Amino acid sequence: MSADAIVVGAGIVGAACAAELAARGMSVEVIEARGIGGGATAAGMGHIVVMNDSPAEFALARHSRELWLALAPHLREIDAFSRCGTLWIAEDDDELAAARAMHAAFASGGVRAHQLDAAALRDAEPALSHAMQGGLLIDDDAIVYAPAAAQFLLTRSPGAARIRVSTQCAVAAVDASESAACVTLANGERRTAAHVVVANGLAASALIDGVPLEAKKGHLLITDRYPGTLHHQVLELGYIKSAHHARGTSVAFNAQPRPTGQMLIGSSRQFGTLDPAVDMNVLGAMLRRASHYLPGIGALDAIRAWTGFRAATPDGLPVIGPARPADDRLWLATGHEGLGVTTSLGTAKLLAAQMFGEPMPFPLPDAAAFSAQRFAGAHVDD
Structure with a gap:
């Protein structure tokens, strides 16, 4: 066998899984079609945020954030971590109640x-519209530069000496027998291991x-350097509904201060593409929404805009565990949608357990919440 485990995908989820398995003494080969920390990992904001859209999501995100905070001193050494907190903005009485x-x-x-x-909101973020009624500050949320974090996990984390990474290497198929699992590369080469973890986002299907x-599909835009314009990651409270429940095209206000003094502006969601x-129409709608909350945003110079693709399951929760019933050779770690960076470290702990x-490394309200078998007979809505 080429390794104890093969991990397909070197984004933040695959890197976290590889690092966790290597820390437990396994030899791990990581196979990546592009480079380390590419794809959705490179396209996103890198927001470490506790979300409570469901009890299972809350448990995974909370435990994962604790793991990120423990890793923070190492990531600060490479300028890849900043604890800025998350400020959820309430525009009216209904959102204050939320x-x-x-x-x-x-x-x-x-x-x-x-x-x-x-008044406290204006003190915390003077650049926000004074029409906003208040907010909720989550103190320990943070931001991480996810490509650098993926690189760190694969090359400098405990056990990294047991990780071998092959980039620019496309995987065509995976399969398993009672004795081993196998990865077939696009060039026909076959590599075997005791376990294969498929952690390559949308391509897992x-x-x-x-x-x-x-x-x-989501859009982001980054500005030039304007230090001190924004102090926290700020989001509208309507973001939760837009992120997980809206169909069609939707936009919501989401802005992040980068350690460089730049600002990331989001966000959008599109289906079926x-x-x-x-998409200039979507980007324009996103920026108009942002200017409602940050009236001065129109005066800032934009550097570039880009898109990325979140891998989403029908119920909004990731798939973490055996790919098939009673199969301890093929494993899945995918479908994290917009929380892949946040939940990557917890995902790795859960999969390794x-x-x-x-036993589960943290309490889960439903042990089967992330099981692939919950979708037996299901399909993605058209």
């Missing part, structure tokens, strides 16, 4: 958060039957 409900849920789950009234993944070109037959 902020109070979120605060209560976070408090019951042990997540530090506190409410801001309109081409390798494993029955994984209902849908592409959600794999065209990577920037299943592989080694251990």
Whole structure:
């Protein structure tokens, strides 16, 4: 065998899985069609955020954020981590009520958060529109430069000496027998291991039957350097509905201060397209939405805009675990949608625990919440 485990994909989820397995003493080969930290990992914001759209999502995101905070000192050495907090913006009374409900849920789950009234919001973020009514600050959320984090996990984390990475190497098929798992490359070469972990985002559905993944296209724009314009990651409270429930094309306000002094502006979601070109109509709608919250944004110079594709499952939760019932050779770690960076480290812990037959590394309200078998007979809506 070429390794104890082969991980398909060197994005942040694949890198985290490889690092976790290597730290447990396994020899790991990572096979990546492009380069380390490419694809959705390179296209996203790198926001480490606790979300509570469902109990399972909350448990995974909360545990993962703790792992990121523990890793932070190492990532700060390579300028890849900043704890800026997340500020959810409430525009009206209904959204203030939503902020109070979120605060209560976070408090019951042990997540530090506190409410801001309109005056406190203006003090925290003077550039925001003074029409905003308040917000909810999540203190320990952070941002990470995910491509650099993926590189760190594969080359400098404990056990990294047991990881071998092959880039520019496309995988055509995976299969398994009772004794081994096998990866077939596009050039026909076959590599075997005790386990194969498929962690290559949208492409996973081409390798494993029955994984209902849908592409959600998103746009981002980055500005020139304007240090001090923004201090926290700021999002409208309507972002949660837009991110997980809207169909068709939608935009929502989401802005991030980069350590460079630049600002990332998002976000958008489009279905039914794999065209990577920037859609100027969507980008314009996204920026108009942002200017509603940040009135001065029109005066900032933009450097570039780009798109990426989130791999989404029908219920918005990732697939983490055996690819098939009673199969301990083929594994899945995909479908994280917009939370791949946040939940990558927790995903790796969860997958390794299943592989080694251990108890779950953190409490889950439903042990089958991330199982691939929950989609048996399901399909992605047209």
